[in-house]
Amino acid sequence: MHDFQYHKPGSVADAAAAAAGAEDGSFLAGGQTLIPTLKQRLAAPSDLVDLSGVSELQGITVSGDSVTIGAMTRHADVAASGDVAAAILALAALAGGIGDPQVRNRGTIGGSIANNDPAADYPAAVLGLNATVNTNKRSIAADDFFTGMFETALEEGELITSVSFPVPEAANYQKFHNPASRYALVGVMVAKTGGGVRVAVTGAGPCVFRASSLEQALAGGLSSSALDGASVSADGLNSDIHATPEYRAHLVKVMAGRAADAAGG
Amino acid sequence: MPTVSMSVNGKQYSGEVEARTLLSQFIRDQLGLTGTHIGCDTSQCGACVVHVDGRSVKSCTTLALQADGADVTTIEGLAKDGQLHPMQEAFRENHGLQCGFCTPGMVMSAVDLVNNNPNPSEETIRENLDGNICRCTGYHNIVKAVKAGAQGMGG
Ligand SMILES: Cc1cc2nc3c(=O)[nH]c(=O)nc-3n(C[C@H](O)[C@H](O)[C@H](O)COP(=O)(O)OP(=O)(O)OC[C@H]3O[C@@H](n4cnc5c(N)ncnc54)[C@H](O)[C@@H]3O)c2cc1C
Ligand code: FES
Ligand code: FES
Numbered sequence: 001m002h003d004f005q006y007h008k009p010g011s012v013a014d015a016a017a018a019a020a021g022a023e024d025g026s027f028l029a030g031g032q033t034l035i036p037t038l039k040q041r042l043a044a045p046s047d048l049v050d051l052s053g054v055s056e057l058q059g060i061t062v063s064g065d066s067v068t069i070g071a072m073t074r075h076a077d078v079a080a081s082g083d084v085a086a087a088i089l090a091l092a093a094l095a096g097g098i099g100d101p102q103v104r105n106r107g108t109i110g111g112s113i114a115n116n117d118p119a120a121d122y123p124a125a126v127l128g129l130n131a132t133v134n135t136n137k138r139s140i141a142a143d144d145f146f147t148g149m150f151e152t153a154l155e156e157g158e159l160i161t162s163v164s165f166p167v168p169e170a171a172n173y174q175k176f177h178n179p180a181s182r183y184a185l186v187g188v189m190v191a192k193t194g195g196g197v198r199v200a201v202t203g204a205g206p207c208v209f210r211a212s213s214l215e216q217a218l219a220g221g222l223s224s225s226a227l228d229g230a231s232v233s234a235d236g237l238n239s240d241i242h243a244t245p246e247y248r249a250h251l252v253k254v255m256a257g258r259a260a261d262a263a264g265g
Numbered sequence: 266m267p268t269v270s271m272s273v274n275g276k277q278y279s280g281e282v283e284a285r286t287l288l289s290q291f292i293r294d295q296l297g298l299t300g301t302h303i304g305c306d307t308s309q310c311g312a313c314v315v316h317v318d319g320r321s322v323k324s325c326t327t328l329a330l331q332a333d334g335a336d337v338t339t340i341e342g343l344a345k346d347g348q349l350h351p352m353q354e355a356f357r358e359n360h361g362l363q364c365g366f367c368t369p370g371m372v373m374s375a376v377d378l379v380n381n382n383p384n385p386s387e388e389t390i391r392e393n394l395d396g397n398i399c400r401c402t403g404y405h406n407i408v409k410a411v412k413a414g415a416q417g418m419g420g
Pocket of ligand 1: 026027028029030031032033034035036051071072097098099100103106107108109110111112113114115117119120121122154158159160161181182183184307308309
């Protein structure tokens with residue numbers, strides 16, 4: 001790992017200023033993606049801006065119709081929150097299935113969605129539940145946030161402050177773990193929201209996406225039998241030593257069916 | 266160079282570190298506490314697990330500066346007055362180790378698990394050891410040891 005300047009600001013404004021003042025600055029959240037990346041010298045920022053001292057970025061607020069999670073909230077705290085579980089059980093369960101306990105004790109929601117790993121879990125929750133990503137500059141709708149593999153709508157130096165999830169009528173997330181990495185080989189969030197049924201798929205393609213054929217099939221009711229005639233195209237899905245595009249397409253439908261039954265039942 | 270200070274196994278330490286120093290390097294190289302092992306470069310094996318403010322973390326995936334001001338416990342901090350911690354004793358008693366390389370991390374993860382969940386089922390134990398890899402035992406006796414350790418800890 002190359003050396004860098006370390007900053008630990010106490011406010012969002014100071015964090016943004018520290019990043020803007022650096023030659024090539026990077027925010028540091030839980031470090032569970034960034035530190036391994038630095039160790040392998042896949043990145044070598046001049047400055048790291050540690051967000052753990054910014055209290056504005058911490059915590060969970062549940063109001064009647066939405067759950068807002070601060071960017072620096074750890075996966076373990078979302079998983080253990082009775083308030084989150086009472087409002088959106090699928091979200092607490094998803095957080096509790098990320099990686100392993102030690103990763104969950106440090107990793108954060110802001111870091112996970114800023115990174116937008118094609119196999120990460122939170123992007124499926126953000127997109128499937130139609131959440132809004134709040135930054136120090138604006139609010140970004142989930143449908144506009146994830147733009148490609150490891151790419152998001154965030155601009156240089158833009159800082160995620162929180163994510164707001166509208167409480168759905170019903171939702172469930174089903175993950176088929178990669179047995180070695182614990183990431184999602186395929187993960188599917190099925191949600192019945194005010195705006196209709198949404199099906200968000202992670203792990204299968206280069207970036208989280210909505211499976212419109214499955215959304216249409218489930219519009220009449222959340223049940224795996226509604227998917228009988230539906231199909232998911234393997235075109236453009238990931239191919240690696242773990243699974244072919246065809247197998248991933250198959251898993252998307254199977255996981256969507258399980259999620260639909262669990263959410264609908 | 267930045268300075269860092271933290272309590273490790275109840276003793277206060279401070280020192281200058283390069284910003285890039287990992288908590289695992291600080292513990293092993295600067296404090297000489299080599300019970301914390303380094304088994305991989307990819308944050309996957311869990312041999313390096315320590316407790317930071319009571320929570321298990323991978324010290325190879327934490328900067329020393331991120332633990333500034335924290336309370337850190339390593340495997341050396343578990344035994345008290347020459348008496349093994351009940352979880353260590355349970356690993357010994359149940360043959361929960363062969364070469365012993367993964368053991369410090371296994372024990373630290375197991376103690377954190379039992380602190381949060383005093384009487385874990387076999388399934389819960391297996392799930393919670395997701396982040397700890399053992400290439401010798403086949404895990405069976407580790408799971409037995411964690412169950413016994415939980416009883417020993419009062420669960
Ligand atoms: C062994 C292992 C297994 C894992 N398994 C899974 C898994 O199953 N599922 C899964 O989803 N993830 C998994 N992860 C990844 C984990 O969830 C990470 O914690 C997460 O992807 C990144 O979050 P972080 O807080 O650690 O961010 P960091 O690593 O600190 O940062 C990641 C990136 O986000 C940027 N960033 C961080 N916070 C902000 C912010 N507030 N605003 C703007 N940019 C920001 C950083 O600059 C950096 O580029 C795993 C990781 C490991 C090591
Ligand atoms: S040394 Fe392998 S996870 Fe830390
Ligand atoms: S006892 Fe050898 S690696 Fe676990």
